[in-house]
Amino acid sequence: MTLEAIDIYVPSRIPSTHPLHEPQMLTAARREEFRRMARDSREAKNAAMSGTGPKSLHPLYTPRLDPNSLMPKKNRSGLVSLSLFSGGGGLDLGFERAGFHHSASYEWLDFAGDTLQANRPEWSVYKGEAGDVRGVDWTPYRRQVDVLHGGPPCQPFSMAGKQRGALDPRDMWPEFVRAVMSVKPRAFVGENVAALSSARFAEYVDQVILSPLASEYSIQKVTLFAHEFGVPQLRKRVFFVGFRTKRDAAAWAPPAASHFRPGGKPEEGLQPTMGIREALGLPDIGHDELSPTIRSGLSGPRHTTSIINSVSAQKRFRALQIWGNGVAATREAAQAFVAKHDDYRLAVPEVGIVQGFPEDWRFSGATYMQLGQIGNAVPPALGYAVASSISSVLAR
Ligand SMILES: C[S@@+](CC[C@H](N)C(=O)[O-])C[C@H]1O[C@@H](n2cnc3c(N)ncnc32)[C@H](O)[C@@H]1O
Known part of the structure; x- marks a missing residue:
């Protein structure tokens, strides 16, 4: 009999930092899968930070949108x-x-x-x-x-x-x-x-x-x-x-x-809103559009640095060649940590811009806390x- 079948639920070992944080109820097998994913991701991140990971194709870009x-x-x-x-x-x-x-x-x-x-x-x-x-x-x-x-x-x-x-x-x-x-x-x-x-x-x-x-x-x-x-x-x-x-x-x-x-019918007296790639100053890939809604995981089932909350948002980010599954604290850290398909990994200040915050508005707390404040705003x-x-x- 598998662990899934007898439904043993194992609590998270990570303490909550939000008063109403709802820990996820996971079976032992599912939690082990999450732990393995987190371990792989941590190892890849450590390799990136020590300079032994794959090299990124992305330079640092300057945003075109000033909120x-x-x-x-x-x-x-x-x-x-x-x-x-x-x-x-x-x-x-x-x-x-x-x-x-x-x-x-x-x-x-x-x-x-x-x-x-x-x-x-x-x-x-x-x-x-x-x-x-x-x-x-x-x-x-x-x-x-x-x-x-x-x-x-x-x-x-x-x-x-x-x-x-x-x-x-x-x-x-x-x-x-x-x-x-x-x-x-x-x-x-x-x-x-x-x-x-x-x-x-x-x-x-x-x-x-x-x-x-x-x-x-x-x-x-x-x-x-x-x-x-x-x-x-x-x-x-x-x-x-x-x-x-x-x-x-x-x-x-x-x-x-x-x-x-963006891409809509121009209306008299109105300005075009930039797509996310243009707003962040990313090169033209022949496709740009509004960012999917940025989520806040702050009081959700697990602490997360992902800003994606649905399969359709995941697909839209993929088409934009943007990685929103593990947002980095800074542009430099994002650049060093190569994302799947070499998509462009977002950094906290860029998610801020996509939510309309000027870069000089700084967020306090760990990366997931900063993203939570942005996504809630x-x-x-x-x-x-x-x-x-x-x-x-x-x-x-
Ligand atoms: C949707 S967010 C508001 C975001 C904000 N309007 C902005 O534009 O950035 C709701 C906020 O209410 C806070 N909150 C929830 N319960 C609260 C309480 N009892 N007293 C004070 N703040 C609370 C949460 O921590 C969260 O930051």
Whole structure:
């Protein structure tokens, strides 16, 4: 009888670094297979680092996309923002570049809080236990904030997960609602995966998000694509935008696209979004397109440096001759560690660019933690577009 047949499950030996990390239940045989793959990969990486591995064909390339160009810095509007579930700071950066004064960020992962603090030493960043929104008394912020924004964890709703919604301990929408009702900002922005607006979660959205807020806010829901704002990635997100006054709600319009899809029909007044190869400055191979959606494995079943979350994404990366299965910490490390088929191995700063982060925005933590923050983020240019649309209403 094989080990598979008697279903012996063996726990992982790697300790979790995320409060809600869900260890994968694997049979002894399957875990041994993963261990062997990890060992082979480690040996290949060590050989690459000691200079005894195969030589790469890829020089170091200079990116053509500067994500800052997608979000020209605006003057301070005097409007104040408050950030919950701040992660690695995608929304925070978008709001800052749109002219908001950042009052504070709340994020329970220490390493994500470290990212915010390292990039913006002048910001108030609450991390770890102090950043856990469940324990925060929001009343000191009451009526001091123009826009409260946050993207509660999307894992309870994501198609890549088990879609347990309210039954998932990671569901933090009730906390978002509690904060809004306590702070009473002039407007709020709640962001999530597009699956949250599917029929499956219609009742959840109505009962947990819309109904409790509707007594004080006029709420609109809008679905936006990151590539319509110049980000070289297929990424669809839903935004709930609420205003305290009917007048502001009536004056608001969702941000209009500034870009069209690479290879798509040119539209007047819009710029073409670069494909991922062009954005990263890779040579022309006769094929380029948006990057598949970058995943975050942060609270998933295993710590990973892969940004690929489906077979179709794997195929699309292969056609692009790009390796997203084991992202390296730096371009130099990526260059030294030759990928299968000699595809172009990505490095963390390049994944940042594909998510719309400028290279000078540095992520803290181990490589998988950095990738997790990137994959979890709202592309800053998308946050910027939403922030600008709200600012034009509130700053009248
Ligand atoms: C989808 S990510 C938000 C990403 C962020 N909006 C951005 O643009 O970079 C959700 C974040 O919520 C954080 N989080 C989850 N539960 C939390 C809690 N109880 N208190 C504070 N942060 C929490 C997670 O660690 C994660 O970084």
